[in-house]
Amino acid sequence: MEIKLLTLYSDVTAVPVKWLWHPYIAIGKITLLQGDPGCGKSSMMMNLIAELSNGGSTPDGRAFGPPQRIIYQCSEDGAKDTIKPRLIAAGADCRNIAFIDEEVYSGLTLDDERIREAITEWRPRLVVIDPIQSYIGNDSDLQLASKARKLMRRIGMWASTYNCAIVLIGHFTKNEGAKDLYRGLGSIDVVAAARSVLQVEKSEEDAEVRIVKQVKNSLDSNGADLSFEIRPHTGFKWLGVATEESDMEESQTVAAFEALPKNKHELAALLIKRALGKGAVESMEIRRIMAEYRIGEKTMNEVKAELGIKPYRKRKAWYWILPGSNN
The missing domain is CATH 3.40.50.300 (P-loop containing nucleotide triphosphate hydrolases)
Structure with a gap:
């Protein structure tokens, strides 16, 4: 052979x-x-x-x-x-x-x-x-x-x-x-x-x-x-x-570890708004971020509704976007 x-x-x-x-x-x-x-x-x-x-x-x-x-x-x-x-x-x-x-x-x-x-x-x-x-x-x-x-x-x-x-x-x-x-x-x-x-x-x-x-x-x-x-x-x-970085991408290092909310709903809202700050993001990426911080599906969906987020489909993938943002 x-x-x-x-x-x-x-x-x-x-x-x-x-x-x-x-x-x-x-x-x-x-x-x-x-x-x-x-x-x-x-x-x-x-x-x-x-x-x-x-x-x-x-x-x-x-x-x-x-x-x-x-x-x-x-x-x-x-x-x-x-x-x-x-x-x-x-x-x-x-x-x-x-x-x-x-x-x-x-x-x-x-x-x-x-x-x-x-x-x-x-x-x-x-x-x-x-x-x-x-x-x-x-x-x-x-x-x-x-x-x-x-x-x-x-x-x-x-x-x-x-x-x-x-x-x-x-x-x-x-x-x-x-x-x-x-x-x-x-x-x-x-x-x-x-x-x-x-x-x-x-x-x-x-x-x-x-x-x-x-x-x-x-x-x-x-x-x-x-x-x-x-x-x-x-x-x-x-x-x-240690450095003052206010424009970090998506879910990268949070500006101050001690400033993270202890409440899961507040934490989820902070992370989702941070991720969507520059525009639409695939829903799978949002789920990945939630998993990293041990936030469950129920909490994620509740916060999604509270923020008025309505997912939309594009090219076989689902996206999240904050109300009032451009696609």
Whole structure:
């Protein structure tokens, strides 16, 4: 039987990108989270891990859906006296969070076969390696383009094959004058392999506030800058969008997380009006937005009637539009 070397793109079925947290962390891809030591990268990820583990929501209020499994591999803190207490404080369901015990399985490296075996066994939705520097055989492995490319390609294949998001946490180098994409450890091939690159920096106005910037996104437009605080008495808390962006498209990051209405009817009305602010939108898109925020069909339809929205059909698709708007 003849084996075909080439595959026609006409035989490939196009599928949309799946997101763990749009547009910051994609499923089946590598995300790089970088910043100075002590800037709060791990605290930020623990907050996301906690929400994901119990079926919570993203910082901008989008539902994660059912509780998911996570592998959180961290070498810088103790599992018993530091990591688990932090996870509990964040409200995590630790039954859904696992790690490879490095006191038992020592010498773990970034592309270690044992990590792949752990992924196949646990089938997590998210894998976090913290920090990347502790899981490379030698610093030169990331400095040399050929080694970095091979290493990242293998990790990327794991993410794609096992349908999980892989987040690599890395420290900044001391080269403060470099451009954002070049401030992380190793060859630029590390950044090239990541589909999303996030970096955490301290706010110049408040030492307890951190700014999260997306400096690369190969899958969508860059997300808005976000902010969180870590204070001695109140701990970790998301603050909202760090930049003043009043003209965000449709259901993208809401201007201030804390400003979201708690009442489902009020929230639905806000989201629908925001989505239809520039004109007609397909009804399937409205339903997608409602699902992200866990708003049911009944509530959606009640708000639709209250707003006076009358859907219309065009080219086999149904559209919503606010009264008085132009088609």
